[in-house]
Amino acid sequence: MAGSAGLWEEVRALLPDSEEELSLALSGEVDDCVPPLLLRARALLYGAAPPCEAALRRLGDVVRDYAWEKLNAGPWRDVGKAWRQVYAYGCLFGALAEVAARRPLEPAVRLCDMGLLMGASVQNDVLARLVRLLQAHLPRAERRSAAPGGAKVPPRARTEPPPAPAVRPEDAVPHERCPSLERFRDQYLIPQKPVVLEGIIDHWPCMKKWSVDYVCQVAGCRTVPVELGSRYTDEEWSQKLMTVNDFISQYIVNEPECVGYLAQHQLFDQIPELKEDISIPDYCCLGEGEEDDITINAWFGPAGTISPLHQDPQQNFLAQVFGRKYIRLYSPQDSENLYPHESQLLHNTSQVDVEDPDLTKFPNFRKAAFQSCILMPGQVLFIPVKYWHYVRSLDISFSVSFWWS
Template sequence: MAGAAGLWEEARALLPGSEEELSLALSGEVDECVPPLLLRARALLYGAAPPCEAALRRLGDVLRDYAWEKLNAGPWRDVSKAWRQVYAYGCLFGALAEVAARRPLAPAVRLCDMGLLMGASVQDNVLARLVRLLQAHLPRAERRGAAPSSAKRARTESPPAPVVRPEDTVPHERCPSLEHFRDRYLIPQKPVVLEGIIDHWPCMKKWR
């Protein structure tokens, strides 16, 4: 499968060229069992090509599970950035394992999303760059925001809007706290429309 092999090479190219260049320095202290796990995962990435995806996946699972407990141990504002970085690395290694195994890409994209949402930036925001790469290789029907071609739109009429039952209406939340969003929507995997969360962006105001 040349395409899958090529995708692995593209994903691998998002990382530094050598094992020594991929610094695993964290922004704080973590449990002493964590750094060896990070080092083992790094060694796998810079060993055989592609790496042993099963071992890389297990390490990603362990890192995410360990960090997840810390992320949920108390108020979000008290969570150490170092543990969020560990969670991001767990998502990164898990996503790369999915790519190396030549599996469907949707689970890898979800891991990147979780790392971006709950983790902290690592390796020059590599998760954001990886998710863009993976989305470009998703089947067209699975791509976010994929719109039908103009020819297809011309051939089809817009269907009538479905009748939505009140209990099926997607709720709207304005600037919820991370804890509230995590507990009410992220963990139960429920949809929600978030409002007001980017009102502070400069681009939301008219240029003067």
């Protein structure tokens, strides 16, 4: 649906009442030519109502293009927060121009998402508030449609999945149903032993609500980063920005040879509707950090997606919402037998293909003892810090992980 005068008033209400209150303060230095551009765009917003959308769009384009060069000039860790804020303002001005012009809202939603992904928070997270408002005004069909031709995506539809690997009883990760905090701490957290927890997420709304179609409803129009390739160590692995609808259509519904995977650290910040359907496991209170220090990740993709054997620097709860995953775990004590990559970039990742190891090249791999499990919907796997883990999706799968210290 194109924007309307009424929508512009709703959008305008998200901004401060006066021009001076929209401070445009930046957390650092930027080139001298940038502040005048931001001030001109701000003046347009607080001039005519609605503003001159053509001029506002041009300024948004210039600000984004200029900031984009700075964001891509070197390693991401070296990008100053001020330039990310400039990019966010460019996205904000561009999105507002689209609404003021009463154009279809999809480009404005994409601009908000780009600002959320690549920018930094400005004006009390105005981009997050704006995109939520715009999404509510999209026609329902455009929020739901992911299959070719606009057909509704059947929840969890797929051909017969491949058989799951056998898990021998002597190698199986132990299961516990709703252990007390004290028991979890004493039996698993302190000794750093993996365990599959049952019954602790049965109350999550997502366990009854989430499906492929529900993800389309809630997030179909949103732009997210997608990993292309069955595993991140493959030479052909890459990343691409696309809408959730396009991702589901291209990599879930049609089951192509190329594997696409939505592995997102920001998804729940981008789309609060999804975050409202989950909650942080109570056991995280046993950690040393605050709740805000817990990183929540989304993992959504088709069968056949693989996370190579790797280790993470924090404790991990991996919660399975739908689909199944085969997981194999190795103790940090076996690190030398797992042949980590020598490069700094992949030093936390093994060179060994766990399910088809080259024992001539990696002979000591056979010495490494492992545990394994098939993680089923409603189960949560505790992966201790630095524990090596290999993950293969057996079905269309949505998992949520919590990294905590």
